[in-house]
Amino acid sequence: MALNIPLITETLKTCLPQRDFIALHEPQFKGREWEYVKECLDTGWVSSVGKFVDRFEQQLTEYTDINHAIATVNGTAALHICLLLAGVQTDDEILTPALTFIASTNAIAYCRSIPHFVDCDEHTLGVDPIALADYLQTIAYLKNDVCYNKHTHRPIRALLVMHTFGHPVALDPLQDLCQRYHLTLIEDAAEGLGSYYKGQHVGHHGKLSALSFNGNKVITTGGGGAILTNDATLAKQAKHLTTTAKIPHAWRFDHDQLGYNYRLPNINAALGCAQLEQLPNFLNAKRQLAHRYQQAFAAIEGVHIFCEPADTKGNYWLNALLLDKLYADQQTALLTHTNQHGIMTRPAWTLQHKLPMYQTCPRMALPIAESLEARLINIPSGQGLLNDD
Numbered sequence: 540m541a542l543n544i545p546l547i548t549e550t551l552k553t554c555l556p557q558r559d560f561i562a563l564h565e566p567q568f569k570g571r572e573w574e575y576v577k578e579c580l581d582t583g584w585v586s587s588v589g590k591f592v593d594r595f596e597q598q599l600t601e602y603t604d605i606n607h608a609i610a611t612v613n614g615t616a617a618l619h620i621c622l623l624l625a626g627v628q629t630d631d632e633i634l635t636p637a638l639t640f641i642a643s644t645n646a647i648a649y650c651r652s653i654p655h656f657v658d659c660d661e662h663t664l665g666v667d668p669i670a671l672a673d674y675l676q677t678i679a680y681l682k683n684d685v686c687y688n689k690h691t692h693r694p695i696r697a698l699l700v701m702h703t704f705g706h707p708v709a710l711d712p713l714q715d716l717c718q719r720y721h722l723t724l725i726e727d728a729a730e731g732l733g734s735y736y737k738g739q740h741v742g743h744h745g746k747l748s749a750l751s752f753n754g755n756k757v758i759t760t761g762g763g764g765a766i767l768t769n770d771a772t773l774a775k776q777a778k779h780l781t782t783t784a785k786i787p788h789a790w791r792f793d794h795d796q797l798g799y800n801y802r803l804p805n806i807n808a809a810l811g812c813a814q815l816e817q818l819p820n821f822l823n824a825k826r827q828l829a830h831r832y833q834q835a836f837a838a839i840e841g842v843h844i845f846c847e848p849a850d851t852k853g854n855y856w857l858n859a860l861l862l863d864k865l866y867a868d869q870q871t872a873l874l875t876h877t878n879q880h881g882i883m884t885r886p887a888w889t890l891q892h893k894l895p896m897y898q899t900c901p902r903m904a905l906p907i908a909e910s911l912e913a914r915l916i917n918i919p920s921g922q923g924l925l926n927d928d
């Protein structure tokens with residue numbers, strides 16, 4: 540059976556501006572970016588403190604309705620601090636999806652803890668609460684309120700979930716599961732700024748959550764990230780740990796623990812303030828583009844566009860085209876054809892347990908992640924693609 544690949548490329552073209560090359564995602568700077576960055580240069584406040592850092596953090600708390608935001612140098616650094624503050628220790632196991640960007644897994648390894656890979660749900664692309672509940676029932680036991688892996692006898696300390704392409708994972712059932720097994724829930728919301736679960740911005744369920752403002756994310760600060768939490772004590776510790784654990788003082792340099800230089804520079808935060816002002820417009824454009832794709836592909840045999848799960852409003856950071864199972868062997872041919880015709884597409888990330896550093900990590904059966912890896916293709920999704928201007 541063959542898929543009509545030229546028809547798919549043509550259909551993508553009908554949804555996109557007429558250009559020789561369409562990138563997967565591009566930043567857009569049409570707001571007050573120049574003005575704010577110029578202010579940093581004019582005043583000399585370019586580095587790790589400044590009013591734009593404070594303002595950006597304030598704007599993030601208002602936007603997400605989460606009490607505290609701590610800006611960081613990137614999303615990976617934010618995740619590293621989230622895990623440390625969740626009490627993750629050497630040789631703990633941390634449950635995390637096999638289908639994710641490497642930053643989630645690396646942040647676990649930075650804590651000298653061990654990623655334990657779990658499968659995902661076709662309807663959310665994130666951790667499947669039912670499959671995970673079944674799995675924990677067979678491999679986990681509780682002793683003195685700590686969850687242990689029956690096979691390795693290591694503590695299973697936390698569940699790090701990820702909102703794939705901006706689509707919220709099933710947070711309520713996963714939070715219940717965490718309560719049942721005394722696991723700390725952490726959200727890798729790097730892709731999820733502007734995404735809502737049951738009307739609430741993502742990041743509320745996790746004890747701590749991480750955002751990213753890398754160049755390809757919904758908004759960008761060049762590089763950047765943030766830690767979100769509703770817990771005032773954790774927020775204070777997050778600021779401290781990301782500021783080399785320096786005890787504030789007018790001239791003394793005293794540090795009371797192992798800290799990190801993970802602060803977001805003011806010049807990057809200036810970009811962030813300008814970008815956040817445009818976020819509602821970006822989200823509108825992304826939603827409209829997703830609609831356009833969904834309609835155009837409704838009549839195309841063998842493929843469909845991923846739609847936001849029930850109870851959620853996703854940011855449609857990256858749209859995903861899914862091949863029917865029958866056509867999984869056509870993925871490479873479709874990637875080749877679209878890229879050769881000036882439309883940048885790519886598969887999802889290689890599953891984490893296939894990478895050399897993580898091959899020996901514990902994992903459950905991963906049939907859905909394996910299937911999605913073979914069938915999923917990300918298609919151009921930038922906020923500037925709606926109109927050709």
Ligand SMILES: *Cc1c(COP(=O)(O)O)cnc(C)c1O
Nearest residue numbers: 613614615640642643729751753
């Ligand atoms: C982008 C991203 C991050 C963080 O990446 P940085 O480049 O360090 O900001 C983390 N997790 C996921 C799933 C991501 O997509």
